[in-house]
Amino acid sequence: MGLPMATRLVPHADVAGFDPLDSSLGKARAAGVMPSGTPAAASAGAGIVVVAVRTLADVEAALFGPGGAIDALDPGAVVVLTSTIGAPGAQDVAARCARHDVRLLDAPVSGGPLRAASGDLLMLLGGDGETVAAARTVVDLLASSVVVVGDRPGDGQAMKAVNQLLCGVHIAAAAEALALARGLGIDPTSALDALAAGAASSFMLANRGPRIVEALAGGSPEVLSRLDIFVKDMGIVAEAGRQAGVALPVAAAAEQLYRLGEVAGLASSDDSTVATLLGREVTAAKAPTPSGRPA
Amino acid sequence: MGLPMATRLVPHADVAGFDPLDSSLGKARAAGVMPSGTPAAASAGAGIVVVAVRTLADVEAALFGPGGAIDALDPGAVVVLTSTIGAPGAQDVAARCARHDVRLLDAPVSGGPLRAASGDLLMLLGGDGETVAAARTVVDLLASSVVVVGDRPGDGQAMKAVNQLLCGVHIAAAAEALALARGLGIDPTSALDALAAGAASSFMLANRGPRIVEALAGGSPEVLSRLDIFVKDMGIVAEAGRQAGVALPVAAAAEQLYRLGEVAGLASSDDSTVATLLGREVTAAKAPTPSGRPA
Numbered sequence: 078m079g080l081p082m083a084t085r086l087v088p089h090a091d092v093a094g095f096d097p098l099d100s101s102l103g104k105a106r107a108a109g110v111m112p113s114g115t116p117a118a119a120s121a122g123a124g125i126v127v128v129a130v131r132t133l134a135d136v137e138a139a140l141f142g143p144g145g146a147i148d149a150l151d152p153g154a155v156v157v158l159t160s161t162i163g164a165p166g167a168q169d170v171a172a173r174c175a176r177h178d179v180r181l182l183d184a185p186v187s188g189g190p191l192r193a194a195s196g197d198l199l200m201l202l203g204g205d206g207e208t209v210a211a212a213r214t215v216v217d218l219l220a221s222s223v224v225v226v227g228d229r230p231g232d233g234q235a236m237k238a239v240n241q242l243l244c245g246v247h248i249a250a251a252a253e254a255l256a257l258a259r260g261l262g263i264d265p266t267s268a269l270d271a272l273a274a275g276a277a278s279s280f281m282l283a284n285r286g287p288r289i290v291e292a293l294a295g296g297s298p299e300v301l302s303r304l305d306i307f308v309k310d311m312g313i314v315a316e317a318g319r320q321a322g323v324a325l326p327v328a329a330a331a332e333q334l335y336r337l338g339e340v341a342g343l344a345s346s347d348d349s350t351v352a353t354l355l356g357r358e359v360t361a362a363k364a365p366t367p368s369g370r371p372a
Numbered sequence: 373m374g375l376p377m378a379t380r381l382v383p384h385a386d387v388a389g390f391d392p393l394d395s396s397l398g399k400a401r402a403a404g405v406m407p408s409g410t411p412a413a414a415s416a417g418a419g420i421v422v423v424a425v426r427t428l429a430d431v432e433a434a435l436f437g438p439g440g441a442i443d444a445l446d447p448g449a450v451v452v453l454t455s456t457i458g459a460p461g462a463q464d465v466a467a468r469c470a471r472h473d474v475r476l477l478d479a480p481v482s483g484g485p486l487r488a489a490s491g492d493l494l495m496l497l498g499g500d501g502e503t504v505a506a507a508r509t510v511v512d513l514l515a516s517s518v519v520v521v522g523d524r525p526g527d528g529q530a531m532k533a534v535n536q537l538l539c540g541v542h543i544a545a546a547a548e549a550l551a552l553a554r555g556l557g558i559d560p561t562s563a564l565d566a567l568a569a570g571a572a573s574s575f576m577l578a579n580r581g582p583r584i585v586e587a588l589a590g591g592s593p594e595v596l597s598r599l600d601i602f603v604k605d606m607g608i609v610a611e612a613g614r615q616a617g618v619a620l621p622v623a624a625a626a627e628q629l630y631r632l633g634e635v636a637g638l639a640s641s642d643d644s645t646v647a648t649l650l651g652r653e654v655t656a657a658k659a660p661t662p663s664g665r666p667a
Contacts, residue, residue: 164556187571199570224566226558235556239549239563243572246545249622254537257609260616261459261530263521268534271519275494276482277538279574314552321555323651327544330625356618 078186079129081194082159082219084108086127089218095119095139115144122149125215126156132309133162136170152178155212159186159200159219161241163313164231164320167203171230180208183230185237186220187244189302197221201240203232238317241310242328247281248307249331252352254282255289260356265290288349298347305344307335373481374424376489377454377514379403381422384513390414390434410439417444420510421451427604428457431465447473450507454481454495454514456536458608459526459615462498466525475503478525480532481515482539484597492516496535498527533612536605537623542576543602544626547647549577550584555651560585583644593642600639602630 080101083094087109094110095118096102102112113119116139120126126146128139136158140147146156156174158167158181171181183203192198200220202209205228209216216223226232254277258268269286272278288298311332318325338344338351374389375396381387382404389405390413391397397407408414411434415421421441423434431453435442441451451469453462453476466476478498487493495515497504500523504511511518521527549572553563564581567573583593606627613620633639633646 189571199566201566222569224562226562226566232558236553236558236563236566239553239556239558240567240570240572242549242552243545243567243574243577246541246548246622247572247574250538250541250545253541253618253620253623254534257537257613257616257618257620258531258534260618261534261612263527263531263534267519267521268531271494271496271521271531272535272538274517275535276484276575276579277535277542279538279542279576280571281574282538284571317556318552321552321651323548323552323555325548325552325650326625326629327541327622328548330621334621355620356616 078159078190078193079127080105080108080110081190082127082129083110085194085196086215086218089214093119093123116140116146117144117149120146120149122151124151124154125212126150126154127159127215127219128156129159131160131306133160133166133170136160136162136166140170141173147174147177147179150177150179153180155180155182155208157182157184157212157215159184161185161237161310161313162234163238163316164234165316167234168229168231180204180211181230182208182212182216183233184212184216185233187237187240193219199224199240201226201233201236203227203230203234205229234313235317238310238314241307242314242325244281245307245311245314245335246327246331247279248285248348249334249351251279251282251285252289252334252349253355255286255293256352256355259293265293285349288347289352292347292350292352298349300345300347302348303344304335304338304346304348304350307348308332308339308344311335373454373485373488374422375399375403375405376485377422377424378405380489380491381510381513384509388414388418411435411441412439412444415441415444417446419446419449420507421445421449422454422510422514423451424454426455426601428455428461428465431455431457431461435465436468442469442472442474445472445474448475450475450477450503452477452479452507452510454479456480456532456605456608457529458533458611459529460611462529463524463526475499475506476525477503477507477511478528479507479511480528482532482535488514494519494535496521496528496531498522498525498529500524529608530612533605533609536602537609537620539576540602540606540609540630541622541626542574543580543643544629544646546574546577546580547584547629547644548650550581550588551647551650554588560588580644583642584647587642587645587647593644595640595642597643598639599630599633599641599643599645602643603627603634603639606630
């Protein structure tokens with residue numbers, strides 16, 4: 078979501094950006110973002126740096142790797158970390174930043190790229206009052222809903238894990254429900270209509286439902302949210318549960334479903350495609366072998 | 373939900389009712405329902421009989437047991453079966469009714485007692501056009517949303533299983549999410565507020581969330597939906613998955629969570645109390661043994 082966020086900031090500030098993909102840098106230039114050759118070059122002289130990458134390893138590379146941002150930042154600068162990397166990761170990154178007198182605002186987001194471009198994200202903050210205040214302008218441009226969860230880096234990540242538990246389970250449940258409907262001979266689109274308004278409803282059923290139906294019908298839904306995002310995020314949820322001493326059997330089953338999707342080669346497919354793992358046509362299951370006899 | 377449904381019908385028809393509990397019969401009388409000593413007595417001369425009991429065994433007792441309704445019914449009468457008992461059960465009951473020239477309308481409902489009393493249920497019908505038409509007056513008084521899923525008994529049950537998969541998983545996910553929030557040191561009520569409007573939202577999170585928070589705080593939430601209802605319904609979901617050849621790993625984990633709740637003595641508690649199985653205070657987990665040394 079880095080490019081939509083950067084584009085959102087352009088009318089309000091001088092924005093420089095780095096992305097390892099040349100094509101993304103080209104789009105950034107077209108959107109009014111000054112493209113840079115390294116994270117350090119993009120961050121030189123900046124008071125606020127927004128990091129929007131996928132994994133903890135990506136965060137570490139962007140900040141502390143060769144050409145990383147950390148050496149280019151002045152003391153007192155704030156890094157707004159919008160990635161979902163788990164509380165221990167955010168705490169570790171914050172401590173490494175502090176050694177350079179750089180402050181970390183733990184600020185994972187929820188909402189997807191479309192809402193990022195319109196400043197309509199949910200942002201969950203973990204940081205002290207001064208750090209939040211220093212980043213407030215950028216936070217308010219990116220997010221329409223801001224929740225200060227606690228005053229330490231990691232607090233935002235903890236709340237994001239709770240959020241992702243529900244999102245990941247709800248998508249998996251929608252996939253199971255619509256696959257079951259199809260398996261029982263109920264048209265999945267009719268099932269979705271019947272379910273959407275009642276006690277079975279969820280944001281994710283409405284949002285992913287049509288793409289799940291498309292995937293179950295043999296289509297390839299547009300990739301609006303990669304499946305391997307939930308492989309990562311449900312892993313973070315599981316680790317948070319271990320840390321807190323809380324049993325999470327339903328989340329664990331959902332995590333395994335996303336992992337099975339990754340094993341099946343769906344890592345970069347839309348997460349709605351997990352539904353294709355669950356069933357097949359009953360008629361196919363009952364089909365005789367080519368010799369005409371059951372196997 | 374039998375009494376709220378019967379009460380709903382009173383202004384529009386002569387309603388006789390049977391309930392094994394004397395206290396329910398007293399309430400029925402107060403509500404204008406003529407109390408009867410057996411299902412047969414309540415059904416004598418009736419063109420339409422509504423069955424609203426919990427399990428397949430309860431349905432069989434009400435229709436075919438001693439004093440059961442079936443022998444009192446005239447040929448052509450319609451039994452509206454609002455219970456969730458699974459498609460095979462409904463098919464079997466329909467076949468047994470047919471031997472007495474009685475028609476079964478498979479009509480499981482969703483919505484809870486409050487909505488039952490105001491005629492605001494979702495009703496999922498499996499039955500042919502003539503049977504649906506014969507029961508239409510009663511159906512329209514009980515349900516504000518009516519979906520004709522298919523023309524055979526069992527079709528309504530199939531759709532209800534899909535509905536219950538989502539409801540059961542969503543309640544379990546809400547329980548896990550709020551237990552995780554508490555375990556990570558986030559106030560569950562604040563977490564609920566932060567989650568309710570975003571991508572993590574669901575009808576069940578909003579509906580059960582406050583009762584889950586109450587249960588996590590050591591309270592005993594009012595019983596608005598017994599936990600063992602979902603032990604039964606998730607068992608029906610699992611059986612439907614087997615029948616359809618569809619894998620349902622997340623629903624299976626939720627089923628086990630409700631079964632653990634039953635084992636823990638929570639069968640007649642509100643289903644929100646499953647949350648109490650998942651975690652304990654981290655401080656409690658770290659507390660030393662009475663001798664002062666870790667165990």
